[in-house]
Amino acid sequence: MTEVQESRESGKAINSDEKTRQVKEVAINAGIDVVGIAPAERWDDAAPEGHRPADILPGARSVVVLGTRGPTAGAWQSPDHRFMEVNGYDFRNDLIVQIVADFIESEFDHYAIMAPALSVSGHQPVMSMMLAAVLAGLGTRSLAANIILNPKYGLLYYSACITTLELIPDPMLVQDVCPHPMCVATYRKIGKTPCTAACPSDDGGCLDGEIDEEGRIASSYFDRERCTSRAMNFGINSFQKAMEQIVTEDDPESQTNMINSEFFTRSCSAISSFRESVAQCFECMRVCPITRPERKLK
Ligand code: SF4
Ligand code: SF4
Structure with a gap:
């Protein structure tokens, strides 16, 4: 049974379906590429205590997860890779998540807060945006540095809004996005996928992995420390x-x-200022077939 309440603006009674539609519409109209919703309970088995939505906002019921492409297709084309990051990424997911939080509070009288994604010790964030994206049905983990790949866009940058408002959840993806059929075929031939071949851990790189008989990821390896020193100069x-x-x-x-x-x-x-290039290496994503179609323009 869904909650029914009055919209502050229109004065009309609306249920959770309509509230969910409006929240998603606000995010899409503000310029986000994808939006998914996960109920807070999905974190119970997926994250340790202290890293769940209700640890950050008591009474949390839903998490609205937003993903954006970051660099434009044109920025990916630039021969100077620094331009892709410096001129291509506008942090719009961080801005739009605030717009969504403001909308929920002002329109529906429920608490909302931007999920804290920054690391508090080492690489450990209070709340993982990678996990949030998976739990909201926006993508699955890949062989490339565990990056969450969205079926349509591939690499996305994520932010999330935790709220006490009940919203209708999206199902999690049942089909793995990675590996792409082309990567499975390549792996069968040379024992590597495009991403693990671009950055092989056995030749100074950071990635390795195995694909099983069904064409699914059987194991993966990512040397995060090496990637940080190579990718973030x-x-x-x-x-x-x-x-x-x-x-x-x-x-x-x-x-x-x-x-x-x-x-x-x-x-x-x-x-x-973050207008200096921080990360120069996107090679594992540059060769990924999932990310390519949406970046192919004229
Ligand atoms: S970002 Fe660069 S260094 Fe890091 S895993 Fe990908 S290809 Fe390797
Ligand atoms: S290149 Fe293939 S194996 Fe690597 S992340 Fe992309 S889909 Fe997965």
């Missing part, structure tokens, strides 16, 4: 590395040169 890591070298440099002239160097300047820029 500027940002917090490079700032810390440079600072350590600068403060332990005895020669004042060298120290001044290090402070004014392009490397340190870009590291400062990366952590202060």
